Amino acid sequence: MKDENPGSPIGIVLLNMGGPDSLEAVKPFLYNLFADRDLIQLPLGALLQKPFARLISHFRAKKVVENYRAIGGKTPLLHWTQRQAEGIAARLGATYRPYVAMRYWHPRADETLAQMAADGVQRAVVLSMYPHYTGATTGSSVKDFQRAAAAKHPALKYRVIEQWYDWPGYLDALAQCVRAGLEKFSEDLRPQVQILFSAHALPQKFIDRGDPYLEHVLDTARGVMKRIGNRSWRMGFQSRSGPVKWMEPDTVEVIDQLAAEGRPAVLLVPISFVSDHIETLHEIDIEYREHARAQGIVHFERSPSLNEQPEFLAGMADLVSNELENWR
Ligand SMILES: C=CC1=C(C)c2cc3[nH]c(cc4nc(cc5[nH]c(cc1n2)c(C)c5CCC(=O)O)C(CCC(=O)O)=C4C)c(C)c3C=C
C-alpha cells in the first residue's frame, strides 16, 4: 500500500454479528437482527419488516433470554472478537490499530468509524470474521460498514477481505482444533471417533440464488481433513430459526443417523464460527450434547473454538499482510 500518511495509524477492523452484552439487550439485539432484510425477509414486504421484527423479537426474546442466562448472561462474542483484533494488529506492528464493528449490537459500525476518525486512522483493512461468503452475513456487514464509513468517516480508504475459507493459516489452525478435540477421547476410543462438521444453516434460497456458502464450507472441511488424514467425516447445518426451507442435513438429523449406526463417539467441529458464542456454548454444548447422549452416543465432544489460538491469529495476520501487499 502506498504510504501517503506515514505515521498515521492503519486500522484493522473485524466485522462480526454481535450479540447481547446483558439480558436486557437480548430483545433490542434480536430486533436489529430481524429488521435486516439482507439476513431475513419477513412476509408482506419491506414496509412491514420493522413491525414484524418488533413482534418476533418480543416472542423470541422470552425463550432466548434463558439461553443467554445459561451461558453467563451475555455472549462472549465481543470479548473474543476484540481479542482477535488485538492479536492480529499486534502481530502486524505498532502502526496497526485494532477495531471491531458489529452488525446487530455494540460497537456498531457507526460508533467504530467515528472512533477511527477521532484516532486519525486514514486507511484500514476490513476483515469479515465469517470465513464463508453469503450475503446474509458478510454481505450485510460489509454494506453496513460502507454506509457507516460514508456517513462518519468519508475520507477513510479501506480494503475489505470478504472470504478466506481456503486460507492455509485458517485450515492449519482449524485442523489443530480438531486434533485437540480428538484428544478429549481416550486413546482406545480415538480411532472410532466420527467427525461431524457443523456449519450454520442458511435458508436454501441463498444457495439457490448463487451464494457460494455451501461450496466454501465443504472446501474448508476437505482442507481440514487433508491435514487430519484418513478418517470419515460428515457435515450438518445447525441453528435453523424460522419456517422456511433450510440447507440440509440438519446437524441433529446427522447425530440421529450416527446414533442409529451405533457410533459410540462423535466429535462435533463447529466450522462457520471462529469464536465461542451462544451457538457453541448453548446449542452444541448443552442441547446437542444432551440429545446425543439420549440417542445413545455416550462420548460426545466439541472441538475447541479458534478464539485466540496463536496459530489462528498468526494466520489471520498473514491474510491481512497479503491484502496490504496487494494494495501496495
Ligand atoms: C456463519 C455464521 C452465521 C450465519 C450463516 C447465520 C445465519 C443466520 N442467523 C439467523 C438468525 C439468528 N442468528 C442469531 C445469532 C447469531 N448468529 C451468528 C452467526 C451466523 N448466523 C452469530 C455469531 C450469532 C450471535 C450469537 C451470540 O452469541 O449472541 C440469532 C440470535 C440468537 C437466537 O435467537 O437464536 C438469530 C435469531 C438467520 C435467520 C440466519 C440466516 C439467514
Ligand SMILES: [Fe+2]
Ligand atoms: Fe445467526
Ligand SMILES: [Fe+2]
Ligand atoms: Fe443462529
